[in-house]
């Protein structure tokens with residue numbers, strides 16, 4: 001396995017390739033024939049960083065291009081990869097290289113092509129197996145009937161032709177039986193089709209719902225470092241778009257895939273039995289037409305995807321402008337935003353117009369081609385009828401069966417693309433399903449409430465954020481937060497105050513050293529108990545949920561009574577302003593991040609949310625920064641007074 005790392009490097013010049021050897025990372029000029037080293041990063045830190053990767057690690061560095069796409073990167077490096085390894089398969093990750101400081105920081109360690117996990121799929125499908133088998137059987141039955149229908153149509157036409165030729169006998173009597181048979185066939189085919197669609201949509205929806213719940217449960221249990229490294233939008237995309245795409249592909253493959261393959265094979269046999277000569281002609285013409293159609297179709301789909309992306313881009317511009325409307329207005333940038341949005345909308349309009357033209361040409365061409373096939377079949381079939389090699393009914397059967405083959409082949413060609421897209425969406429979902437959090441939530445011991453003292457010790461704690469391993473935030477920090485005391489941590493911006501709070505809350509584990517509660521390493525304690533009952537944490541930018549104030553405060557203690565909620569709000573000096581709202585505690589906040597409340601009001605609700613669980617340790621990370629002096633005094637009295645006897649470390 002080869003690892004490709006796409007690197008942004010703080011130097012100027014042409015694109016560079018980074019090569020890992022056993023003791024250094026070399027930055028080389030890259031050309032197809034050879035690579036010549038330019039810099040050599042030899043710090044043990046850099047080399048250690050690559051230890052976890054495969055022996056041959058390449059980094060593509062470009063000072064100008066910000067972040068080439070993975071496929072572009074593979075394309076650029078394909079000759080080098082093939083020469084070096086003889087294998088084309090590679091993993092791609094992104095990193096930043098700083099040649100002055102001799103550091104390389106990997107910013108994205110994800111495997112670019114997660115693998116499809118059949119075992120996990122089976123776990124989701126297993127509970128729906130009976131319905132799935134039912135759907136497969138019904139779809140297969142419908143396909144078999146679709147093969148029979150052209151033959152029966154032929155019988156019917158033969159009766160009509162015979163009557164026209166002989167003008168004798170009772171027409172209604174003769175046609176009744178084949179017509180009734182055909183009618184029954186149509187009815188049964190309709191029933192089977194409805195049946196498999198009902199079953200399949202049930203299976204698809206339930207599998208998708210199970211996947212969503214399991215993926216959400218896996219995501220919500222990941223530790224904070226995971227969310228530092230992955231954008232929320234991308235994670236939400238896996239929950240929505242990826243599962244949706246997978247579900248559609250899954251249903252399509254079972255329904256259309258099974259039906260189309262069965263129909264193609266069955267109808268081809270029918271065609272051959274009806275007329276080997278005409279079939280020979282069809283075998284030459286039909287695949288060419290379907291192939292041509294598939295090619296144009298795939299071009300149009302590409303165009304359609306690009307147009308959709310452009311629409312999304314335009315929406316993104318509008319979303320950003322409307323979401324930050326206060327900033328836009330404060331800088332009087334309405335016209336500029338309008339210009340930006342207009343530019344993107346015009347581009348999407350242009351692309352959609354081209355798409356419309358493409359579809360129009362495609363439809364026109366396919367109509368001509370299809371009608372020519374019908375005309376050609378009738379012409380060739382008529383010749384065979386005139387030489388008594390075929391009956392009119394056979395020609396009718398042939399026409400309908402060949403149309404079925406052509407439709408089935410077209411849908412198979414579309415299905416191929418759908419299968420690839422569905423599998424890659426599924427792989428993206430499965431990637432996070434199988435991911436275990438590095439910090440387990442409900443493992444470890446608890447200190448009985450009556451013997452909890454609340455002394456916190458940071459001993460020789462060193463820490464770097466996982467997303468920036470080269471940047472050490474805390475270096476051998478020793479700090480004691482004694483019980484029954486309020487401790488303020490003061491320091492320059494970016495000095496690591498919030499990081500201390502984050503380590504105490506165990507959002508991250510230190511790289512070295514230990515954080516202790518009452519002399520016990522917090523890594524040995526039950527995390528859900530530590531966060532749920534021991535520590536009350538209010539961060540710099542409290543976020544409220546889109547529900548009532550009552551529910552927001554109760555989030556800290558779900559079983560709290562209304563009286564407890566009101567009491568906590570009073571302690572946080574929030575009761576007064578809450579009661580001034582017409583709906584009081586039932587006022588819904590949190591829409592657009594609680595925009596209906598002022599910064600200070602939001603902070604007071606967040607403080608009430610932390611106070612309601614009566615925590616033994618209260619961490620305020622600049623939680624009162626938006627309060628006026630009087631409110632801050634009331635709040636501080638509230639939590640220092642009744643909490644006397646407990647340790648209260650506070651970031652400030």
Ligand SMILES: Nc1ncnc2c1ncn2[C@@H]1O[C@H](COP(=O)(O)OP(=O)(O)OP(=O)(O)O)[C@@H](O)[C@H]1O
Nearest residue numbers: 228465467468473492493494495496497498499500
């Ligand atoms: N999630 C994160 N991932 C990577 N680096 C981070 C992260 N959070 C903070 N940092 C970095 O860690 C350093 C310390 O940040 P921290 O938030 O602890 O500082 P602070 O003292 O609380 O600052 P302020 O007073 O401005 O809030 C900063 O250099 C910051 O850029």
